[in-house]
Amino acid sequence: MLSAALFILAAASIHAESxxxxxxxxxxxxxxxxxxxxxxxPWENSYVAIATQKGIVVIxxxxxxxxxxxVRETIRGEFKRSEFAFLINSHEHSDHTFGNSAYSDVxxxxxxxxxxxxxRMKADPASVAERFRIPEQSLARSRQDLLKDPKRANSPQVxxxxxxxxxxxxxxxxxxxxxxxxxxxxxxxxxxxxDVSVHLFNFxxxxxxxxxxxxxxxxxxxxxxxILYAGHLPVVKNPYGPQEALTGVMMDHWIAILNEVxxxxxxxxxxxxxxxxxxxxxxxxxxxVAYLDKLWSEVRRAKAAGKTVQQAKExxxxxxxxxxxxxLANEGLAVPNIHEHNIDALWSAAP
Numbered sequence: 001m002l003s004a005a006l007f008i009l010a011a012a013s014i015h016a017e018s019x020x021x022x023x024x025x026x027x028x029x030x031x032x033x034x035x036x037x038x039x040x041x042p043w044e045n046s047y048v049a050i051a052t053q054k055g056i057v058v059i060x061x062x063x064x065x066x067x068x069x070x071v072r073e074t075i076r077g078e079f080k081r082s083e084f085a086f087l088i089n090s091h092e093h094s095d096h097t098f099g100n101s102a103y104s105d106v107x108x109x110x111x112x113x114x115x116x117x118x119x120r121m122k123a124d125p126a127s128v129a130e131r132f133r134i135p136e137q138s139l140a141r142s143r144q145d146l147l148k149d150p151k152r153a154n155s156p157q158v159x160x161x162x163x164x165x166x167x168x169x170x171x172x173x174x175x176x177x178x179x180x181x182x183x184x185x186x187x188x189x190x191x192x193x194x195d196v197s198v199h200l201f202n203f204x205x206x207x208x209x210x211x212x213x214x215x216x217x218x219x220x221x222x223x224x225x226x227i228l229y230a231g232h233l234p235v236v237k238n239p240y241g242p243q244e245a246l247t248g249v250m251m252d253h254w255i256a257i258l259n260e261v262x263x264x265x266x267x268x269x270x271x272x273x274x275x276x277x278x279x280x281x282x283x284x285x286x287x288x289v290a291y292l293d294k295l296w297s298e299v300r301r302a303k304a305a306g307k308t309v310q311q312a313k314e315x316x317x318x319x320x321x322x323x324x325x326x327x328l329a330n331e332g333l334a335v336p337n338i339h340e341h342n343i344d345a346l347w348s349a350a351p
Contacts, residue, residue, distance in 0.1 A: 019167055021074045024067065025160035028078050029277060031270055034196075035219050036078050037277070038071050042138065042161040044276045045095050048223050049075040050216055053194030055085030058106075059214055059223050060274065061099035064171035067164070068099025085193060088200065089181055090225050090274060091208035092117035094131035098171075100179035109191065110181030111202040113210035122178035132176075135169035199264065201257050203227065205250055207241050213261055220268040222261060224285070228271070230278050232332035233318075233325065234288050237345040239334050246349040251296050258289045291322055299346040309347045313340055 026040045038047045040062060048059040056079060062068035076082055087103040089110040090096060097118060100108060110118075121128050142161055145152065152158050191198040196218040203211040207226040214223040228234050237246050262282060265271075271280040298321065302312040318330065318339040335341045 019066065019070060019163060021070050023160065024070055024164050024167065025157065026070055026074050028074060030078075031221065031272075031279070032219055035216075035221055036075065037272060038074055038078075039277065040067060040071055041095075041164045042142075043095060046272065046274060046276065047071050047075075048214075048221070048272060049079070050196065050198070050219060050221070051079045051081060052085060052196050055083040055193070056081060057086045057088065057191070057193065057198060058084065058103070059088045060090050060096040061087060061103060063095045064098050064168045064176070065102045066099075066167050066171050068102035071099075072102055086183075086191060086198075088198070088212070088214060089114050089118075089210075090212045090214060090223060092121070092210045093208055094128065094134065096274065097179075098131075098176050101177040104179065107183055108179060108181040109183045109185075109189070109200070111200070111204070111210055111212055112184050112186055113202065113204050114212065115180045115184050117209045118178050118180035122180070125176075125178075132172050135165040135172065138165045139169070201261060203254065203257050205242050205244070206254065207238070209242055213257065215261055215264050217264050220266065220270060222265060222269055222271045223274070224271045224280070225274050227258075228280065228285055228288050229273065229332065230280050230284060232329040233338040233342070234292055235333045235335055235338050236292070236342045246345055248300075248349050248351060251292075251346065251349055255289065255293050255296065258285075258292070262286055262289060287324055288328075291325055294321065295342060296346055299343060300350045303347060303350045309344065312347065313343050316343060 029037045034051045036049045050057045084106045087106050087108045189200045199215040201213040265282045330338050
């Protein structure tokens with residue numbers, strides 16, 4: 001009982017202090033006069049803000065209400081403006097939507113899949129119990145790391161990380177308000193904001209149930225989410241994504257959307273992930289999309305010809321078919337051999 005009481009007091013203390021952005025390792029990077037990326041926390045989450053004639057558009061809220069409020073205040077200070085036009089949810093994971101209540105006065109936009117996912121969490125919070133355990137697990141992992149390397153105890157990053165996770169933990173203890181988007185769309189939507197247009201593409205079922213790609217052509221920005229990475233090959237059916245069976249319809253949909261987004265882009269376009277500061281160019285993204293398209297075609301052809309999956313792996317080698325991607329790692333997202341993993345995944349979807 002005593003430990004529980006102490007935890008509640010610690011949680012109340014964290015809320016009462018209203019942590020500053022610097023306490024939570026929140027940083028800002030400007031991509032243009034009207035676009036800022038706000039980085040927050042040990043997971044290096046990145047939240048994109050676009051200042052438009054009709055107000056600020058923010059992509060994703062944050063791990064929790066307090067974190068999202070600090071991000072919102074950082075954005076307000078960066079642009080010296082208080083009017084927020086929209087909050088867009090790019091996918092339903094906790095580090096992107098559990099802070100939606102910090103934007104209760106702002107219209108929230110998301111796909112139909114997004115609304116369904118958040119309403120499902122609201123109806124059954126136990127379904128996302130593992131997301132509520134993230135702060136505790138992260139704090140425990142950090143403390144284990146300190147036991148191995150005590151010198152890190154004086155690092156500002158360690159202190160900020162601990163403060164961040166304790167803040168999220170306190171918010172989760174107080175209770176998360178699951179706020180779904182009120183403005184929804186099926187396949188595509190365009191938000192017209194005077195000087196810019198924000199194009200939303202319902203990607204779905206890659207990294208989460210409700211992946212959404214957001215393109216702002218006038219600002220040469222694409223928020224790609226966790227779909228393509230600069231360092232390694234794209235991973236079809238990655239271990240952190242939805243576990244439903246891959247279908248040919250899904251694969252065709254993904255490739256079509258990625259090609260449509262690329263068609264909107266130009267050599268100035270910056271492709272932003274939902275984690276970290278890495279920005280990709282069209283020249284980096286296009287070969288990865290071509291890889292997915294060609295491998296999907298080759299796998300279907302091999303299966304139709306009566307080959308086994310092992311024979312397909314021996315024939316459809318990365319070195320033979322995709323020498324231009326030699327600079328990308330073949331390991332990532334807990335997948336030791338991405339190319340062969342992709343052949344296995346596509347083989348299961350091929351007719």
